[in-house]
Amino acid sequence: MNAECPVAVITGAGAGIGRACAVRFAREGARVVVVDRTEADGRETVALLTAGGAEALFVRADVAAEDQCRRFARAAVEAYGRIDVLVANAGIRVFGTVLEATEEDWDRLLGVNLKGVAFSCKAALPRMIEQKAGAIVMIGSTTALTGRANMPLYDAAKFGVLSLTRSLAATHGKDGIRVNAVCPSFTLTDFHVNRAAAQGTSPAELRERNRGYGLLGRAGEPEDIAAAVSFLAGSDASFITGQYLIVDGGYSIGTQKQQTY
Ligand SMILES: NC(=O)c1ccc[n+]([C@@H]2O[C@H](COP(=O)([O-])OP(=O)(O)OC[C@H]3O[C@@H](n4cnc5c(N)ncnc54)[C@H](O)[C@@H]3O)[C@@H](O)[C@H]2O)c1
Structure with missing residues (x-):
């Protein structure tokens, strides 16, 4: 990111890829709003950032609840006056086939991984529209594109995230807002x-x-993904919108070893 002291809101920043994005953005001079539904983890991320000299704020929110998304956007504007970047990263997994999945499984997965992304964007967009500028980066998944056997709910939701990326980019380009996605593959x-x-x-x-x-x-390592998110959020990507960037060490090309537990 190149703008001076931008404000980045990152959902699911208490762990994993979200935390790596928070660390990277803070290192690049951003003020970071750490959103997570797990308070201890979110506060640990904030402690990491502030120990490194950055400004950061924790907001506890479950992105599956629209009012809680409104709350994190409000907190960001109250604290820092603007929202330059939203990283819609929070996500969960549900394993099992379509035959095994219950209606409750679908509701839970789609609630966080698809509706939660839409609610996060809906919460941040009004401020970005006012600013006539903003960048949204969603976290999709390589497997939404390649397909695989054991996570159809998750992969379907991630395909939805890529569609949302394009729809929002098409709607809000005129507002000066860019919307892109990063598609990681197996990341530790x-x-x-x-x-x-x-x-x-x-x-x-x-x-x-x-x-x-x-x-x-x-x-992949979380930092590999954070680097791509930072690129798409920053001014070097100022002519890129409605795209998804696959960050998978070549996994999606094929003839590769699958992940092993
Ligand atoms: N790790 C991978 O291999 C991989 C691959 C492709 C895509 N992704 C995607 O990257 C994103 C981050 O994955 P990760 O591996 O870092 O996960 P993780 O489980 O390590 O961390 C996810 C964080 O999000 C938070 N979170 C979960 N649900 C939430 C909710 N409803 N509201 C607010 N916070 C919530 C968790 O508390 C946690 O801090 C997810 O969207 C995931 O689907 C991950």
Whole structure:
């Protein structure tokens, strides 16, 4: 990001890719609004940022609830007067086939991963429209494009996120707002590290098992994704909107090793 002291609101910034984005944006001079539904994790991110000399604010919010999204946008404007960047990152997983999924599973997954993204954008957009400027970066997924067997709810929602990216870009280009998405593939975030730990696998073992993944021979790191988010949010991408950037170490090209738990 190149604008002077911009304000970046990042959902799901208490862990994983969201936290890596928060750290990166803070390092680049942004004031960061850390949004997460888990208070301890969100506060830990803020502590990390402020220890590095940045300005940061935590707002507890569940993005599946529209009023809570309005609350984080209001808090950002009250504290810092503007919203330059929204990273709509918060997401959950539901595993299992369409045959196995219940109506409750669909509601929960779509509530966070699709409606939550739309509510986050709806909350931030009015301020960006007033400013006649803003950048939104959504986090999609490579597997929304490639397909796979075991996460159809998640992948369908992520495909929806890419559609939302294009619709919002088409609607708000005239307002000076750019909307893009980053599509990560398997990235070693807190989610995967905790999941592996529950099965007795250490982060080092998890990395080792995924040697050979994709074309570059490794899984992604949260910082790999944050770098792409920062690019799309910043002025170097000022003529890019309605696009999604696949950041997957070549995974989607094919003939690659799949992730291993
Ligand atoms: N890690 C991967 O392999 C990968 C791959 C493709 C896409 N993604 C996407 O990247 C994003 C981040 O994933 P991650 O791996 O860093 O996840 P993570 O589970 O490590 O971190 C997610 C963070 O979001 C927060 N969160 C979850 N639901 C929320 C809600 N309803 N409201 C507010 N905060 C909420 C969690 O508390 C957590 O702090 C997600 O959208 C995910 O779908 C991840």
